[in-house]
Amino acid sequence: xxxxxxxxxxxxxxxxxxxxxxxxxxxxxxxxxxxxxxxxxxxxxxxxxxxxxxxxxxxxxxxxxxxxxxxxxxxxxxxxxxxxxxxxxxxxxxxxxxxxxxxxxxxxxxxxxxxxxxxxxxxxxxxxxxxxxxxxxxxxxxxxxxxxxxxxxxxxxxxxxxxxxxxxxxxxxxxxxxxxxxxxxxxxxxxxxxxxxxxxxxxxxxxxxxxxxxxxxxxxxxxxxxxxxxxxxxxxxxxxxxxxxxxxxxxxxxxxxxxxxxxxxxxxxxxxxxxxxxxxxxxxxxxxxxxxxxxxxxxxxxxxxxxxxxxxxxxxxxxxxxxxxxxxxxxxxxxxxxxxxxxxxxxxxxxxxxxxxxxxxxxxxxxxxxxxxxxxxxxxxxxxxxxxxxxxxxxxxxxxxxxxxxxxxxxxxxxxxxxxxxxxxxxxxxxxxxxxxxxxxxxxxxxxxxxxxxxxxxxxxxxxx
Amino acid sequence: xxxxxxxxxxxxxxxxxxxxxxxxxxxxxxxxxxxxxxxxxxxxxxxxxxxxxxxxxxxxxxxxxxxxxxxxxxxxxxxxxxxxxxxxxxxxxxxxxxxxxxxxxxxxxxxxxxxxxxxxxxxxxxxxxxxxxxxxxxxxxxxxxxxxxxxxxxxxxxxxxxxxxxxxxxxxxxxxxxxxxxxxxxxxxxxxxxxxxxxxxxxxxxxxxxxxxxxxxxxxxxxxxxxxxxxxxxxxxxxxxxxxxxxxxxxxxxxxxxxxxxxxxxxxxxxxxxxxxxxxxxxxxxxxxxxxxxxxxxxxxxxxxxxxxxxxxxxxxxxxxxxxxxxxxxxxxxxxxxxxxxxxxxxxxxxxxxxxxxxxxxxxxxxxxxxxxxxxxxxxxxxxxxxxxxxxxxxxxxxxxxxxxxxxxxxxxxxxxxxxxxxxxxxxxxxxxxxxxxxxxxxxxxxxxxxxxxxxxxxxxxxxx
Numbered sequence: 001x002x003x004x005x006x007x008x009x010x011x012x013x014x015x016x017x018x019x020x021x022x023x024x025x026x027x028x029x030x031x032x033x034x035x036x037x038x039x040x041x042x043x044x045x046x047x048x049x050x051x052x053x054x055x056x057x058x059x060x061x062x063x064x065x066x067x068x069x070x071x072x073x074x075x076x077x078x079x080x081x082x083x084x085x086x087x088x089x090x091x092x093x094x095x096x097x098x099x100x101x102x103x104x105x106x107x108x109x110x111x112x113x114x115x116x117x118x119x120x121x122x123x124x125x126x127x128x129x130x131x132x133x134x135x136x137x138x139x140x141x142x143x144x145x146x147x148x149x150x151x152x153x154x155x156x157x158x159x160x161x162x163x164x165x166x167x168x169x170x171x172x173x174x175x176x177x178x179x180x181x182x183x184x185x186x187x188x189x190x191x192x193x194x195x196x197x198x199x200x201x202x203x204x205x206x207x208x209x210x211x212x213x214x215x216x217x218x219x220x221x222x223x224x225x226x227x228x229x230x231x232x233x234x235x236x237x238x239x240x241x242x243x244x245x246x247x248x249x250x251x252x253x254x255x256x257x258x259x260x261x262x263x264x265x266x267x268x269x270x271x272x273x274x275x276x277x278x279x280x281x282x283x284x285x286x287x288x289x290x291x292x293x294x295x296x297x298x299x300x301x302x303x304x305x306x307x308x309x310x311x312x313x314x315x316x317x318x319x320x321x322x323x324x325x326x327x328x329x330x331x332x333x334x335x336x337x338x339x340x341x342x343x344x345x346x347x348x349x350x351x352x353x354x355x356x357x358x359x360x361x362x363x364x365x366x367x368x369x370x371x372x373x374x375x376x377x378x379x380x381x382x383x384x385x386x387x388x389x390x391x392x393x394x395x396x397x398x399x400x401x402x403x404x405x406x407x408x409x410x411x412x413x414x415x416x417x418x419x420x421x422x423x424x425x426x427x428x429x430x431x432x433x434x435x436x437x438x439x440x441x442x443x444x445x446x447x448x449x450x451x452x453x454x455x456x457x458x459x460x461x462x463x464x465x
Numbered sequence: 466x467x468x469x470x471x472x473x474x475x476x477x478x479x480x481x482x483x484x485x486x487x488x489x490x491x492x493x494x495x496x497x498x499x500x501x502x503x504x505x506x507x508x509x510x511x512x513x514x515x516x517x518x519x520x521x522x523x524x525x526x527x528x529x530x531x532x533x534x535x536x537x538x539x540x541x542x543x544x545x546x547x548x549x550x551x552x553x554x555x556x557x558x559x560x561x562x563x564x565x566x567x568x569x570x571x572x573x574x575x576x577x578x579x580x581x582x583x584x585x586x587x588x589x590x591x592x593x594x595x596x597x598x599x600x601x602x603x604x605x606x607x608x609x610x611x612x613x614x615x616x617x618x619x620x621x622x623x624x625x626x627x628x629x630x631x632x633x634x635x636x637x638x639x640x641x642x643x644x645x646x647x648x649x650x651x652x653x654x655x656x657x658x659x660x661x662x663x664x665x666x667x668x669x670x671x672x673x674x675x676x677x678x679x680x681x682x683x684x685x686x687x688x689x690x691x692x693x694x695x696x697x698x699x700x701x702x703x704x705x706x707x708x709x710x711x712x713x714x715x716x717x718x719x720x721x722x723x724x725x726x727x728x729x730x731x732x733x734x735x736x737x738x739x740x741x742x743x744x745x746x747x748x749x750x751x752x753x754x755x756x757x758x759x760x761x762x763x764x765x766x767x768x769x770x771x772x773x774x775x776x777x778x779x780x781x782x783x784x785x786x787x788x789x790x791x792x793x794x795x796x797x798x799x800x801x802x803x804x805x806x807x808x809x810x811x812x813x814x815x816x817x818x819x820x821x822x823x824x825x826x827x828x829x830x831x832x833x834x835x836x837x838x839x840x841x842x843x844x845x846x847x848x849x850x851x852x853x854x855x856x857x858x859x860x861x862x863x864x865x866x867x868x869x870x871x872x873x874x875x876x877x878x879x880x881x882x883x884x885x886x887x888x889x890x891x892x893x894x895x896x897x898x899x900x901x902x903x904x905x906x907x908x909x910x911x912x913x914x915x916x917x918x919x920x921x922x923x924x925x926x927x928x929x930x
Binding site: 100101102103104125146147149153154157158160161170174175176177178180181182183184185186187188189190191193194196197198202213214215216217233237240241242243244245246284285286287292344345346347348374376377378379414415416417418419420421422423427430431434435436437438439440441442443445446448449450461 | 565566567568569590611612614618619622623625626635639640641642643645646647648649650651652653654655656658659661662663667678679680681682698702705706707708709710711749750751752757809810811812813839841842843844879880881882883884885886887888892895896899900901902903904905906907908910911913914915926
């Protein structure tokens with residue numbers, strides 16, 4: 001691929017000097033060091049016109065572009081692996097252009113950090129519900145490009161469900177101006193949903209109109225000990241039968257994660273000790289959610305769906321409960337996973353997956369599994385760790401076999417091997433292996449039609465042409 | 466375009482005789498007689514393989530295909546205007562393949578009538594919320610192809626938001642097998658959202674996995690007299706502040722519609738008489754929605770947002786209230802509209818639109834306006850009628866000028882001239898006039914890439930090539 005240097009003089013002539021920045025290592029390499037760019041040119045544009053100028057010049061010269069948000073992606077979508085791209089970082093397009101509580105809409109530039117969207121919405125007495133571990137650094141452009149998920153998908157949907165409109169620069173440099181907050185607009189194909197989840201391969205998102213929700217009048221959380229993952233699902237359905245949409249989050253937590261927490265983050269209080277399986281339930285509704293949780297607990301015990309439980313008596317306790325769930329990824333990092341899997345299966349097969357999956361590793365070796373996640377979405381983080389006394393380095397050569405064994409099972413059960421983190425560069429082969437052939441052909445046709453020179457984030461999602 | 470007769474012998478040889486049906490006039494002409502096909506071949510396939518056979522043969526021969534659902538479309542998308550297509554009616558693919566209350570998913574073939582989906586969901590104690598006037602005859606394939614809206618979009622979204630997966634035949638005859646019920650799946654571009662709303666121009670939907678919701682534990686409805694459309698919006702926000710997502714529907718009703726009802730459908734009871742503006746509010750929530758409506762009414766009166774109101778005391782009364790709203794289209798037909806407009810504007814401009822729109826007709830003549838609709842979505846049906854003593858025929862020559870004047874205003878206010886009924890063949894020129902140029906170019910590229918011969922519903926959404 002033509003290196004960025006081929007277009008650098010033209011871009012330096014066309015753009016103000018301030019947009020050119022040092023290409024620090026974080027733009028070249030992702031945290032785990034799996035994908036490494038050979039170099040390139042970093043540009044942090046200030047507005048959509050500058051983005052258009054960059055894309056137009058690169059399209060003309062055939063120079064690849066890699067869009068860069070918060071750099072928190074877990075699948076290498078933000079790294080121009082093996083080539084020298086123009087890296088377009090959205091860090092300076094970080095304005096919240098408007099917050100409109102009547103419209104229930106907020107217009108954010110692609111570089112706005114998720115946390116800042118939360119805060120701006122709250123100031124207008126509204127909720128932007130998307131919540132992920134990386135919310136302190138992930139930026140809206142990347143969140144939409146990867147269709148991020150998180151703990152509130154159960155109630156509010158994925159990133160795409162929270163996006164009303166987009167402004168984006170298409171691969172020919174033209175500007176799609178679609179920041180309308182309209183709730184009903186059937187005027188033509190939905191390009192918004194095509195760009196969301198395309199991971200920068202069909203265009204570069206520069207701003208978005210985000211959907212705000214009412215803030216639930218009252219919130220409450222509880223942790224219940226459940227006898228099994230199947231019981232957790234029954235409990236979720238019981239909860240929904242009793243309070244309808246009021247269930248905001250419903251997270252499954254396996255014992256292994258709690259053990260990791262006890263060992264590596266002992267400051268995190270474990271209100272129920274270390275049960276084999278527990279769930280964190282969060283309700284937000286008009287009325288008395290704490291009473292609803294008490295009623296739910298009684299009904300669950302009656303049905304054998306829970307054996308113990310704690311209901312947060314204050315917002316502080318609610319925060320403590322969430323700290324358990326949200327600290328698990330940090331504990332995982334402290335232990336060091338051999339292989340991490342972001343998978344989803346149909347809800348009806350979730351318990352069977354949890355039951356069957358450990359056995360697929362038997363031919364490879366002995367491991368510890370930390371299984372936790374968004375059980376209401378059928379989305380599990382099923383992470384494989386060495387047994388005590390061994391390290392992840394000991395299992396470097398097992399990683400591909402582990403991934404293949406787990407993904408084969410997921411696929412056999414009708415699931416997805418790229419649930420909420422995207423395909424990036426990490427799962428291109430998986431997509432080729434497991435994807436629907438008609439879908440892949442159509443994807444390649446669309447990519448070739450919109451980006452005939454293949455300059456937009458080449459190698460992400462689809463193999464570079 | 467090559468007529469259907471060119472491919473008929475091959476299709477008769479490849480398919481069972483039973484799938485060929487008489488091409489009755491309803492397949493050739495839509496209710497208002499604006500679009501008329503010159504003839505063609507009607508096929509009602511029994512399964513997706515037969516659909517694939519049809520599409521493959523037509524692609525080879527360059528024969529146009531028009532998909533046909535319930536025939537209730539209001540923009541001519543279902544009529545092969547001026548040519549002789551193969552009409553593929555989905556009427557025999559009308560099975561509900563599965564209903565799964567754990568998955569909260571229902572798999573329906575494209576020919577299933579909406580009402581039947583409602584009933585199947587209710588039998589499983591679940592809700593499929595999409596509700597439109599034509600639900601007794603509209604079929605799921607058409608509902609998704611047009612991304613239908615209706616009265617519950619406020620709470621549950623448009624058709625696209627209720628679709629988890631699709632099975633479809635693409636323009637080359639390949640079968641997209643994507644009926645997964647997964648809530649989180651980021652494995653590649655979202656072709657589902659591209660096909661939904663494409664009105665059959667990018668492929669033919671043969672089945673869908675639909676998203677079911679919990680049935681709200683309790684429901685209640687009320688009608689309030691409001692001083693203005695602006696007050697109606699304030700009332701909606703007040704309602705949402707008080708009960709969160711519990712507001713299922715919020716419909717604005719103008720006096721003209723009530724007058725039409727009194728004149729043409731006197732059996733419909735008008736609980737509040739004929740106020741200038743009124744709203745129908747429907748709540749569904751855990752707890753006591755009737756009490757919530759009483760509290761809302763008191764708070765609304767206090768704030769000057771309502772002057773009178775009735776709260777349904779029984780499910781029968783609730784049904785009566787809804788009969789008012791749902792009978793307005795029938796009353797409109799009895800009067801005979803000169804021009805009907807399915808438009809949306811940002812919520813913040815809705816009141817201004819209602820205020821300013823009548824004046825744009827002044828240069829054309831004197832008319833009566835019936836304005837009603839889904840105010841929470843910014844979606845109005847703004848229909849123009851002759852004054853008493855004149856008929857719609859008297860205004861035949863005014864129709865284009867009226868449409869242009871109304872649509873210009875909508876566009877100026879940042880709205881959409883195709884809110885929930887689609888583009889079809891009726892609004893192709895509007896899309897060209899008002900659409901974002903980058904979007905139109907991208908749409909044409911995608912159409913050419915996926916359907917290079919232009920056989921899928923040519924002339925709908927985009928001008929036939």
